[in-house]
Structure formats: C-alpha cells, structure tokens
Amino acid sequence: MSSVPATPAARAPLKPLDQALVELLARAASLPGVETVSTFDADGRVLAQDLVSSLDVPAHDNSSMDGYALRTADWAEGAVLPVGQRIPAGSSGHVLAPASAARIFTGAPIPPGADTVVMQEDCEAVDAGVRIKARPQLGQWIRRRGEDVAAGAVVLRRGERLTPASLGLAASIGFDKLQVAPRVRVALFSTGDELVMPGEVAPADMKPGAIYNSNRFFLRALLLRLGCTVTDLGIVPDRLDATISALKGAGEAHDLILTSGGVSVGEEDHIKPAVQALGELALWQIAMKPGKPFACGKVGGAHFIGLPGNPVSSFVTFLVLVRPFLLSLQGASEVAPASIALPAHFDWPKADKRREFLRARRNAAGGLELFGNQSSGVLTSAVWGDGVIDNPAGQAIARGDTVQFIPFSALMA
Template identity: 85%
Template sequence: MGTPSTTPTSAASAASAPPARAHLKPLDVALGELLARAAPLPGPETISTFDADGRVLAQDLTSSLDVPAHDNSSMDGYALRTADWVEGGVLQVNQRIPAGSSGHALAANSAARIFTGAPIPPGADAVVMQEDCDAVDATEGQAHAGVRIKVQPQAGQWIRRRGEDVAAGAVVLHRGERLTPASLGLAASIGFDKLQVAPRVRVALFSTGDELVMPGQVAPADMKPGAIYNSNRFFLRALLLRLGCTVTDLGIVPDRLDATVAALQGASAQHDLILTSGGVSVGEEDHIKPAVQTLGELNLWQIAMKPGKPFAYGKVGAAHFIGLPGNPVSSFVTFLVLVRPFLLRLQGARETAVSPVAMPAHFDWPKADKRREFLRARCNAAGGLDLFANQSSGVLTSAVWGDGLIDNPAGQVIAHGDTVQFIPFSALLL
C-alpha cells in the first residue's frame, strides 16, 4: 500500500486561506511616485488678469518699469528741504502738487503742498504730514500763503523711492506660482492686463455604491435600511473647483463590474483625471481595481496612512485615474494630502506642499497606530490644539469642527504638552 497523497488536502487549505495582506506603501514614497507621474498639462492659455485668481502662472512676469516710477509722497502734507527748517519759522507755499501732476524745483525757504502719490519736487528731501503743520495766511507778512512746521523733519521721511517696490528688469512673478489677489494687483502694477496660465484640469467625478442616495431624491424618513446620502460627491466637487478644475459629475455608478468599466471607459476620452470615491477596497462589491486593470494599469494601491488606506492610482487610456476611499473623512483627507498636490503639479505649480506648524497638544493620544495618522484638531484660546473626540473615518463632523490635521508619525503616541505638526485647513483649502 502506498503513502496517501496530501496534495488535495493542501490545495483545499490554500484555496480556503485568506489572501496575503498587501504591503502598505509609506505615504511619502506614494506621494513621490504620484507627483512623478503628474507631468504638467500642455497648452497654456491667455486670459484676462481679472479672471486669473487661483490659476497657475505659465510665464515669468518681468517688469519693464520701476514701481513707483518716481520718488513720491506717502502722505498728504508738505514737501521741503530739511536744511530750511527753523523752529517756529514759516516757509512760503508757492506750489500745489496733487497726484498725477508734477511740480517744479523748490525755491529757498519754501515748501510745496503735496498729496499722497504725487512726485517729490526737485530739491525736496522730506515730507511732513499735514497733522504736524499749521497753515499760515499770506496776511502775516508773506507774499504767498505759508506753513509752520511744528516738528523737526528728518531727511527721507514719508518719501517712497523710485523702484522701491519693483525695479525695471526684475522678475516679479515666476512661472509655476499660483496666483492670488495680491499677485494679480502686482501684475497689473507693471502693465499686464492678460496673463498666460496653465490649462484647467478636466476631471470626471463619480461615486460607486448601491447604498448611495442623493439628497433630495429620497426623504430621510423614506430611506431604506443601509442607505446613506452621498456626501462625498458634494465636498469633492467643491474641492476640485477650488483648485481650478472643470468638473464633469457622472453621478453614482452601480456596484457592478460592467457598469464600472463603462463609466471609466467613457470618462477617459475627454478628461485628464478620473476621480472616484468608494469601491477601492478588497470586498466582493469593490469593482474599481479590476475595472481599471481591465482598461489600463494600476500603479499605486493601499497607502500606510490613517484614515485613507484604500487609495488607488493608475491610468485609463491617456487619463489619470485616482480612486479614493468611500468613508467620507478618508476621502476628504486623502484628497487634501494626495490629490491636491497632484492636481497642482498637473497645472505646473512649483510648490505643492503645505508647511506644518509646530503646536502643543492639549490632549493625550496614548495608542499609537502602525500607520501615519492625520488627526482632526482645533486651535484653542490657550494656543494649543484640542482633539476631536471621535476620530472615526466616517465622522465628517470632525472635519467641520476642526481647524486642520495633526500629522502624526506611525507608532507615535502623544502626551499632553508634546509638540505636534499641525496643517491648517486654511492652507489646504486655498
């Protein structure tokens, strides 16, 4: 009698064993790989400077003039030569220089009535604000009206020098800068009424999940067991618009592989990025991974961060694909940490990171996690950070209550008074 074969038993055991746990990629490594794939989109466009807020500049702006173009007064008052001042003395006022006009050289022992922005007349080396002066009528023995300067002037006071803001030939704004209201004013100050900016990223957005219901379609009292309102669709669209994207909202895709494949295939032709939420985990109803692999490639899968482990990146045709987790806080945080810099890089932005602020923790976090954590926290009146009590990835209230995220390293506990790294929402949501 031969020895019984163990092959069938071993095969059955292998078939019933759970799949090996996927290796979680460190966040910094994943972000680096993601940004390396984010080649800036071609084809800058020229738009009015009025309409360029939030866009990424696609050209260096070089000034062809000095700003200001001449020495000018920063106050309403009197321009004079400091050498002519005598305590209690009166200087004749023989010219008046409003903004937009120019004066003539000062005569000895004279002053010029001058207004904010007006050019400094030749010979003057100081301006005295009108609050420190007394006007004197011509009847006090003067051929012209005069002025008594009540304080001793200092050479150079209240004078804005030519070119002190911008020197001719200087690059005032660099390619890759994200434009702000202040930078639009600066561009206008050197004569740019139009600017070359990076094209808007065209994003197709959809959610997956048969449990999702749109607000307004079903009243809360009529919701079926297990149904939830689709909150992710609202904040993701808003975040995309804030980053200057054009958004095609494809709604909710049913939890079927064929429907997911069709949605991805249809979106890939006319968009630079397909962004989804839900369906990127490893459950039987999670069809994003096989759908993307059917049509293209999947390069990133599962990140060592909390919340937000089930994050995916790949390509569907020429379009980038990013799949976010379905839990709302996970989706929100992974967008800010990973998608935001990716979108900025697609627009050619030089700076994609937000620098954290070192602040004291006014709480205890005694249980370290194996993954890098992003904790929702709020600044308090004592100059420290309070922690939202429930850090679950499904509690969107924490993102509304909080002022930002604590970036807590893997394996790190936090004791009251420890210094932590805080990333304000005010910087992330610009």
C-alpha cells in the same frame, strides 16, 4: 502521498505615505498648452510665464503722506516757510524754490530739490505759508523710485499659483492678460448601491442601509477650488459592466478620472478589475489613517485616482494626495502645504502603526484641541476642526508635546 496545504500569500506591506506621494507625483507631467486669460479672471490659476517688469514701481519718488515737501536744511524752529506750489497725486511739481515748501498729497511725485515730507498733522498753516512744528528727518515719508519693483526684475515666476495680491502686483506692472496653465478636466463619480442623493429621497423614506452621498459634494467643491473643470457623472451602480462603461466614457475627454468608493477588495468593489480591463492600475494600501485604500493608474489617455468611500478617508486622501497631484498637472512649483508647530492641549496615548491625520482646531490659548471621535465616518470632525495634525506612525501624543499642524486654509485655498 499526503498533500500539504498551501500557505496563504503574505499580504504586501502598506506603502509609506511619502513613498506613495513621490510615485504619484512622478506620474503628474504638466498638461500641455497654455491659456491667456484676463488678469481679472486669473485668481487661483497657475502662472505659465515669468512676469518681468518693464518699469520701476513706484515710477518716481513720491509722498506717502498728505503734508508738505521741503528741504531739511530750510527748517528752523518757529519759522514759517512760504508754500509756493500744490502737488496732488497724478500731477508733478516744479523745482522747489529755496526756503519754501510745497503742499503735497499721498502718491504725488516729490518736487526736485525737496528731500523730506512732513505730515500735515505736524504742520500749522499760516496765511500763505506753513510752520513745521517738529524738526523733520532727512527722507522721511518718501517712497523711493523702484522700492517695490525694479525695472527688469522677475516679479512673479512661472509655476506660482496666483492670489488676489499677485493679480494686483501683475496689474501694477502693466499686465492686463496673463498666460496660465490649462484647467484640469476631471470626471467625478461615486460607486455604491447604498448611495442616494439628497433631495431625491426624503430621510423618512430611506431604505435600510442607504446613505446620502456626501462625498460627491465636498469632492466637487474641492476640485473647483483647485481650478478644475468638473464633469459630475453621478452615482455608478455596483456592477462591473456599469463601472467599465463609466470609466471608458470618462477616459475619452478628461485629464483625470476621480472616484470614491469601490477601491477595497470586497466582492462589490469593481474599480480594480474595471480599470485593469481598460488600462493600468497601481492599487495601493497606504500607511495612513484615515485613508488606507487608494488607487491610481490610467484609463485611456486619462489619469485615474480612486479614493476610499468613507467620507473622512476620502476627504483627507484628497487633501494629502490628490491636491498636490492636481497642482503638479498645472505645473505648480509649490505643492506641499506648510505645517505649523503648535502645542497639543490633549493626550493621545495610543500610537497607531499608520501615519495619522487627526482633526483638530486651535484654541484661544494658542494650542490644539482634538475632536473627540476620529472615526473615518465622522464628517463632523472636518467641520469642527480647522486643520489636521500630521502625526508620525507609532507616536503617542502627551499634553504639551509639540505637533505639526496643517491648517485647512492651506489645504483648501
């Protein structure tokens, strides 16, 4: 009996990026517990409480200018109003006498009876009085009580990522300490016998095939920008036992293990069997370019994410997938970066089957220029560019087309 050769198993289709992101975020339950930190030290942290104001801001009607407070009805062209009081910021005046004015400074409470402020540039001091040179408008240059914040209002909501402005807002309603989500503890390592560290081997002494480990530097920096604590485990040799040992140790005291390299299907790619030996692995081939190889799973109690080894692939997959995952672990309410619709000032005639993230930058004409070499190994493109174009699969771009641009400022804040 003749035998029929076995038909090779069909390769699984690449997972659409949106589906991969949904599945990834479904794993990202918020870390338990909260930390109480000084408001001074809370920049970039995710708020773990609603902040409710117990006071109005400002607490009183006050002047937004240096000038004179008066009643609008007391003004007459050319008339001089006596100045009966002086009100600097931090003090309060008394009831304004009829047909008089009060010298007032920015931030000072409006004295009872006054209904307008005239800036000093529109006034002329005359002996003990003041001449108002132009008819004032009722209520001008007065900041009303509670116009910024009303007592009882929720000023900042749980899940907001704190910015310098929001720290100032928290302080303006009296919060010197804030409850925030705990920092994500991340173990970071790279795999690859070809990797060497800058400073350990001089460029002239590099062996054939050796490369400097650039991924370790930008991944660590990106993690720190997202408020993580990072344990840098260095470079792990291309051996299964070494990979298992590194993963096992990292899984014991971290919330996330993040690796770069070793997630493809080559003989020297040991991440897949190592993670499977210790826990659970979902190995994805994602329909995105750059960055097709991507893995996630669990090792012990820690989440695991494996990034591609090519530097631009690792950089882009971190921004597109790891960043929202880390924000979700911290309970952030907003994890997706905003994109901007801008015109393309270039042609990209060859549509790709995968969703592309093209490195580009804005020009003085208000459009986007494209970096000439979009290879996944050209890290220069991420330095030259100030963001990426999120280009759907199968879509060519002609000069003048409107495209969606995601600034690095939004992805790396």
